[in-house]
Amino acid sequence: MSKYETVNVTRDGAVARVAFARPDSLNAMNGQMRREFYAAAREINMDDAIRVVVLTGEGRAFGAGADLADDSGGSGIMAGAQTRDDLVHEFKPGVLAIAEAPKVWVAAINGPCAGISYSYAMACDLVVMADDAYLYQPFSAIGLIPDGGSTWLLQKLIGSRRAFELMVLGEKLGADKALEWGMANRVFDKAVFPEEAMAFAEDLAGRSPLALRYTKEALRFAATASLGDTIVKEADLQEFCISSEDCPNAVAAFFDKKPYAWKGR
Numbered sequence: 001m002s003k004y005e006t007v008n009v010t011r012d013g014a015v016a017r018v019a020f021a022r023p024d025s026l027n028a029m030n031g032q033m034r035r036e037f038y039a040a041a042r043e044i045n046m047d048d049a050i051r052v053v054v055l056t057g058e059g060r061a062f063g064a065g066a067d068l069a070d071d072s073g074g075s076g077i078m079a080g081a082q083t084r085d086d087l088v089h090e091f092k093p094g095v096l097a098i099a100e101a102p103k104v105w106v107a108a109i110n111g112p113c114a115g116i117s118y119s120y121a122m123a124c125d126l127v128v129m130a131d132d133a134y135l136y137q138p139f140s141a142i143g144l145i146p147d148g149g150s151t152w153l154l155q156k157l158i159g160s161r162r163a164f165e166l167m168v169l170g171e172k173l174g175a176d177k178a179l180e181w182g183m184a185n186r187v188f189d190k191a192v193f194p195e196e197a198m199a200f201a202e203d204l205a206g207r208s209p210l211a212l213r214y215t216k217e218a219l220r221f222a223a224t225a226s227l228g229d230t231i232v233k234e235a236d237l238q239e240f241c242i243s244s245e246d247c248p249n250a251v252a253a254f255f256d257k258k259p260y261a262w263k264g265r
Contacts, residue, residue, distance in 0.1 A: 006033035007040045008058060014051040014205040015198065016044045020117070023059025028067035029116060034090045037120075041097035051212065051264075052205040054197060055098070055124055056108040057117075062133065065115015091116060091148050098123040099149075099220070104204055104212050108197035109133045109175075109184075119148030122157065125216055128186040128200055129175040130193040135183065136172045156223065157183055208250065209264035210241050 003009075008019040018040055020027035027033075044053055057063050098105045098120060107124035114136040121127060121135075139146050146154075146167050154163035158181050166173060178184040188196035204212065214237040222230040241247055245265050253260035 004036040004040055006030070007036045009040050009044065011047075011050065012198070013202070014049065015054060015201045016047070016050045016052070017054045017056065017198070018044060019055075020057045020063050022067075023057070023061070025067060026061035026064035026112065027057040027059070027117065028064040028070075029091075030067040030070040031086070031090070033067075034086075034094055038090070038094045038097055041094065041101070045097065045101045045103060051103060051209050052201045053101070053103055053105045054108050054201045055105055055120065056110055056194075056197065059111075061111040062107075062109045062113040062121060063115075063117025064112060065117050065138065087147055091119075095119050095123045095149050102213050102216075104216060106197070106201050106204070108193070108201075109135070110190075110193055110197075112136065114138055116148040116150075118146075119150045119153060122153040122183070123149065126200075126204075127178075127184045128188060128197050129178060129184045130190040131175050131187050132190045134172045134174050135166075135178055136170070137167045138170055140168050141170050157181075206262075208246060208262050210244055210246060214241060 004021075006020070006022050008017070008021045010017045018037070020029070020033065020037070022028060022030070022033060029037075044050055104126065105124040107121040107127045109121055109127065109129040111130065111133050113121050113133065115138055118135055118137065137146055137150065145151075150167070151163070154166065157163075158166075162181065165171075173181075173183070175184060175187045179187050186196075186200060218230070218234055218237055221233045225233065246260075246263055250260045250262070
């Protein structure tokens with residue numbers, strides 16, 4: 001049983017499932033949820049037994065964004081000056097806990113994904129969606145701008161023009177279009193979505209832990225570095241990987257056509 005009230009955390013072997021758990025409000029994020037999510041993310045990121053994390057929502061939604069009616073010390077729509085503080089000191093750590101994690105995070109978007117919940121999903125390394133799920137940037141309809149890193153994350157994924165279009169027009173982007181635009185990696189039938197999402201994560205967890213971790217690190221570095229600096233970064237990481245216990249044993253198993261049990265060291 002999860003020790004949190006608004007986030008459910010479960011473990012199955014090398015895969016952890018972290019789920020937003022306010023289904024009666026479509027998992028809208030109040031102050032308690034964003035603080036509990038950050039605590040849960042830190043807990044999972046420090047768990048050496050976990051290699052892959054699935055981020056999803058309980059019930060029929062991934063997340064409806066910030067809870068605009070939140071009066072629990074959070075950034076409800078009437079919070080005014082506190083909103084900036086909440087974004088910088090509570091939402092930002094949660095998003096970065098995903099993006100900067102040493103583990104692979106997979107967003108399993110099981111239904112509507114809107115507002116700042118969108119940022120948490122797009123911060124993940126991989127995204128799978130149910131075929132009836134959608135992404136939605138509602139900010140312009142209420143006179144706000146996208147936040148939680150959306151302007152950075154979406155521009156990196158799909159370019160500034162498509163990102164701007166999604167943000168200012170506020171159109172819902174379905175799973176098939178998200179797949180076409182490169183915002184999702186897989187789309188699964190909603191009837192079997194939870195099982196398919198976990199199978200996807202389990203397949204990842206069965207691969208080289210060092211390759212998963214350091215490929216993520218190399219990509220993050222390359223996003224803001226020059227080509228030359230990126231080659232040096234890759235060389236540094238490759239030196240570490242090739243000197244590991246796993247690499248020579250995995251090569252030997254490959255030539256022997258045998259499976260290899262990854263140690264992650």
